[in-house]
């Protein structure tokens with residue numbers, strides 16, 4: 001073996017702040033001594049995080065010029081200039097290997113370690129600039145909260161969805177050409193006695209949903225909206241009357257919804273998640289935009305967790321979102337955000353007692 005080369009793509013599920021990595025593509029370019037074999041990895045290079053080129057000592061003389069030539073080709077085939085563009089493949093060229101150690105396992109292991117180190121540094125810098133926004137979707141049981149959340153994030157409609165726990169969705173979205181890490185908690189079956197106070201303290205914005213064919217859900221939404229604004233007076237909120245496609249079953253007039261919206265100083269829309277109303281996207285985008293302007297949070301970054309995940313398992317709950325090219329991670333609400341809730345609760349108590 002004279003020179004070995006290949007391309008590797010290290011992926012991190014877009015919405016997963018634990019920043020797990022997995023190898024999504026590994027293209028083996030083979031040995032350059034086989035000549036045209038190298039062309040077979042051009043497709044892989046186009047999406048590669050890194051490219052490795054190793055050589056044995058016996059080919060040292062020709063290594064440098066050959067490697068440069070192929071790195072140039074790689075940059076050209078990916079349409080990126082490796083040295084100047086931020087999304088260019090991360091190109092790693094290792095030092096010469098002793099021929100005795102030149103096994104493909106060692107090459108790959110070394111390469112992954114190097115790629116990770118450089119990539120983590122790069123991501124640390126980049127991710128510090130991605131703001132995070134959290135939205136709580138609340139409302140009575142069966143009004144369509146899950147269907148609404150999934151519709152917004154994936155553009156898909158799920159007819160039947162049953163869950164007896166709150167769900168947290170995470171995704172990186174691009175809004176107005178800016179990346180935004182979005183977390184949406186879909187609060188399960190809110191009864192007023194069990195108002196989701198914790199979620200409201202946790203969130204940056206709230207979307208309150210009722211069902212236009214269910215008057216009880218409207219009264220509940222109205223009370224919830226009032227409570228939300230009591231707890232978080234400055235919080236961007238939207239009131240949505242869902243199931244507008246069921247006009248023949250309507251129990252709540254549109255003007256009633258509009259009135260409650262005006263009274264609580266929040267945006268109101270009637271929507272149909274089933275029929276994919278444009279107002280769904282307008283509503284989410286509006287609160288995200290509002291929050292983005294006021295929230296510039298950074299995510300916590302765990303290098304050891306990342307490396308651990310690379311060596312260990314790929315997160316089995318990752319569902320690729322083909323429409324937006326992102327990833328939706330569904331996970332059960334955990335204690336992760338307790339400190340944030342507590343901090344906001346304390347702030348509120350302090351403000352209220354002044």
Ligand SMILES: Nc1nc2c(ncn2[C@@H]2O[C@H](COP(=O)(O)OP(=O)(O)OP(=O)(O)O)[C@@H](O)[C@H]2O)c(=O)[nH]1
Pocket residue numbers: 139140141142143144145146147148158159160161162163187188189190242243244245246271272273274275
């Ligand atoms: N006709 C119609 N049905 C809808 C619409 N949105 C949701 N549904 C249906 O309403 C039912 C409840 O939807 P979910 O999304 O599970 O409601 P939820 O508010 O999350 O319910 P909980 O999990 O119990 O809190 C499902 O059968 C959905 O198919 C809509 O726009 N139109």
